Amino acid sequence: MTAQLFELMLKAAGYTVVISAASIAIGLVIGILVCAAKLSPRPWLRWPASLFVSFFRGVPLLVQLLLIYNLLPAIGLTVPSIVAALIGLSLCTAAYQAENLRGGFQSVPRGLLEAADMAGLSPWQQFSRIRAPIALRLTVPALVNEAILILKASSLISVVGVIELTRTAQNLAASTYEPLLFYSVAGGLYLAINWLVAAGGSLTERALRRGRLA
Amino acid sequence: MTHPAIAIRRLSKSYGQTEVLHGIDLEIARGATTCLIGPSGSGKSTLLRCIAFLEEATTGTILIDGQPLGFEEGADGRRIRLPPQRIRTVRSGIGMVFQQFNLWPHMTALGNVTEALVTVKGLVRAEAEARGMAQLRRVGLEARAKHYPSELSGGQQQRVAIARALALEPEILLFDEPTASLDPELTGEVLNVMRDLGEDGMTMVVVTHEIGFAATVGERIVFLDHGRVLLNGTPSELFAPPRHPRLTQFLETYLDRGAAMLLKPA
Amino acid sequence: MSFDGSVILAALPAILSGLTVTLGIWVAATVLGIALGFVVAALRHFGPRPLGLSLRLVVEVLRGTPFLIQIFLLYFGGPFVGISLDPVPAGLLGLSVYAAAYFSEIFRAGFAAVPRGHVEAAQCVGLSQAQIVRRILIPEMTMLVLPQCVNMAVILVKETAVLSIIAVPEATAVISALGSQQYAFVESLFLLAIIYWGLVEACGRAGSALETRLSKFRFA
Numbered sequence: 001m002t003a004q005l006f007e008l009m010l011k012a013a014g015y016t017v018v019i020s021a022a023s024i025a026i027g028l029v030i031g032i033l034v035c036a037a038k039l040s041p042r043p044w045l046r047w048p049a050s051l052f053v054s055f056f057r058g059v060p061l062l063v064q065l066l067l068i069y070n071l072l073p074a075i076g077l078t079v080p081s082i083v084a085a086l087i088g089l090s091l092c093t094a095a096y097q098a099e100n101l102r103g104g105f106q107s108v109p110r111g112l113l114e115a116a117d118m119a120g121l122s123p124w125q126q127f128s129r130i131r132a133p134i135a136l137r138l139t140v141p142a143l144v145n146e147a148i149l150i151l152k153a154s155s156l157i158s159v160v161g162v163i164e165l166t167r168t169a170q171n172l173a174a175s176t177y178e179p180l181l182f183y184s185v186a187g188g189l190y191l192a193i194n195w196l197v198a199a200g201g202s203l204t205e206r207a208l209r210r211g212r213l214a
Numbered sequence: 215m216t217h218p219a220i221a222i223r224r225l226s227k228s229y230g231q232t233e234v235l236h237g238i239d240l241e242i243a244r245g246a247t248t249c250l251i252g253p254s255g256s257g258k259s260t261l262l263r264c265i266a267f268l269e270e271a272t273t274g275t276i277l278i279d280g281q282p283l284g285f286e287e288g289a290d291g292r293r294i295r296l297p298p299q300r301i302r303t304v305r306s307g308i309g310m311v312f313q314q315f316n317l318w319p320h321m322t323a324l325g326n327v328t329e330a331l332v333t334v335k336g337l338v339r340a341e342a343e344a345r346g347m348a349q350l351r352r353v354g355l356e357a358r359a360k361h362y363p364s365e366l367s368g369g370q371q372q373r374v375a376i377a378r379a380l381a382l383e384p385e386i387l388l389f390d391e392p393t394a395s396l397d398p399e400l401t402g403e404v405l406n407v408m409r410d411l412g413e414d415g416m417t418m419v420v421v422t423h424e425i426g427f428a429a430t431v432g433e434r435i436v437f438l439d440h441g442r443v444l445l446n447g448t449p450s451e452l453f454a455p456p457r458h459p460r461l462t463q464f465l466e467t468y469l470d471r472g473a474a475m476l477l478k479p480a
Numbered sequence: 481m482s483f484d485g486s487v488i489l490a491a492l493p494a495i496l497s498g499l500t501v502t503l504g505i506w507v508a509a510t511v512l513g514i515a516l517g518f519v520v521a522a523l524r525h526f527g528p529r530p531l532g533l534s535l536r537l538v539v540e541v542l543r544g545t546p547f548l549i550q551i552f553l554l555y556f557g558g559p560f561v562g563i564s565l566d567p568v569p570a571g572l573l574g575l576s577v578y579a580a581a582y583f584s585e586i587f588r589a590g591f592a593a594v595p596r597g598h599v600e601a602a603q604c605v606g607l608s609q610a611q612i613v614r615r616i617l618i619p620e621m622t623m624l625v626l627p628q629c630v631n632m633a634v635i636l637v638k639e640t641a642v643l644s645i646i647a648v649p650e651a652t653a654v655i656s657a658l659g660s661q662q663y664a665f666v667e668s669l670f671l672l673a674i675i676y677w678g679l680v681e682a683c684g685r686a687g688s689a690l691e692t693r694l695s696k697f698r699f700a
Contacts, residue, residue: 111312115316118309118379125334134320211320
């Protein structure tokens with residue numbers, strides 16, 4: 001493989017990272033809203049949120065991507081495939097992140113909120129100063145895990161025509177008749193990215209260790 | 215000011231079908247240490263949590279320094295819920311120390327003590343920290359100000375929790391079994407801090423199994439049994455013979471917590 | 481967009497054959513993955529150190545790369561090293577190996593989570609090493625790993641859809657092909673989504689029911 005082709009693969013890997021990071025970020029925002037709806041006392045908020053989580057966790061990402069890719073033009077929205085891919089990845093990770101967050105919020109011991117209540121913190125202050133920061137810390141390992149899952153799952157957006165790492169490897173494998181080489185390099189790049197993300201996660205967890213639940 | 219610090223009138227509390235407090239009438243004197251003792255399930259923690267308004271009583275009223283807490287009795291005898299602002303004002307005079315310490319894990323000891331000073335009282339950070347340090351000094355933990363709860367022993371965590379409650383300058387401090395989660399060698403440091411507070415004239419209500427502490431530091435002892443106040447008096451009134459048979463029975467199960475000296479023939 | 485039900489009815493035999501392939505590959509890959517994963521976990525736990533380390537490397541690589549890349553390597557790269565497989569065997573092999581990597585991690589954690597005291601207690605009453613594995617470790621581990629195994633089985637149902645990309649005639653391949661023949665792509669994809677959703681929900685519920693039935697064996 002020439003240096004030029006390797007550079008092409010590296011750029012594609014960069015694109016994969018950008019798409020995954022964007023999906024994780026958008027998914028976190030949607031996930032927070034879905035989690036809030038699921039923890040709400042109002043059934044008309046809880047019910048659709050549960051359905052959302054169940055659907056996006058119950059249907060293969062590939063099918064979700066094909067569905068969104070074909071549904072948008074069918075309802076008159078013509079968008080580039082990268083947009084359809086981003087929507088698909090974000091909605092899927094949002095469902096998982098909503099569940100992770102819900103687990104985090106439910107793991108905050110009640111007594112910590114009673115202590116905040118006794119100290120006179122308003123309900124909003126109890127949420128923003130005590131409950132949310134502790135829940136988010138508890139969610140960090142799951143978030144790192146989710147980032148790795150999405151990095152791997154993003155390979156599926158090659159199917160709807162986004163030229164990311166997997167699609168680039170596919171194109172080069174087809175034109176050079178060297179599938180072993182290019183798929184191995186792609187695999188190695190995914191592995192390297194995931195190891196970096198995992199290492200970053202460990203560092204973050206170590207930095208937050210002092211503030212863990214005793 | 216002739217009101218008692220806390221006046222409880224015909225207070226009952228039920229969970230579903232089970233009534234755990236049956237018409238409690240009790241007055242807590244100002245500037246004194248009152249110890250609530252009694253067997254497990256006697257309702258002493260529930261009573262304390264009702265005084266903190268962490269639990270809402272099913273019937274009856276609680277007056278804090280003459281002010282109704284949470285509910286007021288209307289002219290027709292029905293209970294009326296007070297507006298949140300009034301509840302908050304009355305509750306701001308009450309501090310609470312929990313069995314599980316409940317320090318916020320993501321804040322340092324000083325952060326725990328200053329949190330409400332900044333977010334609730336609106337003090338600037340420098341002033342809040344000066345006050346916070348003063349409270350940590352009072353419980354002997356100035357040197358640990360920058361430590362996180364996970365880096366402190368149980369006894370130290372509980373002392374920080376006391377400093378956190380004191381920082382808000384409450385009229386009344388409630389303690390819910392403050393040493394029950396501590397190793398025996400760590401209970402002393404917490405009880406000493408509480409003893410000092412009592413000597414400074416703080417109004418304290420302490421739910422405890424430390425009978426020795428109750429007998430020596432408590433000025434009033436309230437003995438609860440099956441959700442009722444069975445005995446209410448000074449330690450010498452209650453503990454000196456002739457003793458109520460239920461109390462004797464209770465003390466016999468707490469010989470290792472300082473009850474032995476009360477039972478031995480004088 | 482109009483929803484045409486007759487399209488689905490006419491294509492029912494094709495849909496059923498696709499579903500059969502999906503279910504067959506799923507069940508086979510889950511069973512093979514559990515068996516192989518258990519062997520790998522046992523070798524890592526009880527085997528010689530160099531073997532354990534090389535197995536760990538293989539597991540890490542399989543868990544750190546996308547399944548799609550693995551299946552491309554096997555299906556398109558395989559012939560270059562003398563492994564020429566048709567789509568179905570390639571898909572089954574690829575999914576089983578992928579599953580084994582994840583199952584082995586679940587079992588490894590399970591082995592580690594059985595309290596040492598339970599093994600020591602068994603040694604004290606005179607059980608042999610093999611008896612300890614069969615009578616103590618495996619039963620205790622089963623309760624510990626069951627929820628994650630169910631979870632993994634659910635993930636595998638969804639991964640079977642990826643095999644459509646190498647032309648395995650499973651549900652996703654068959655139903656989306658029907659969709660494009662009939663110009664009813666959205667309808668067919670909705671049907672597909674509902675089918676998977678139902679499968680995943682059913683699998684999750686069956687797992688919970690099994691956990692409840694076995695719950696008397698859980699740690700006190």
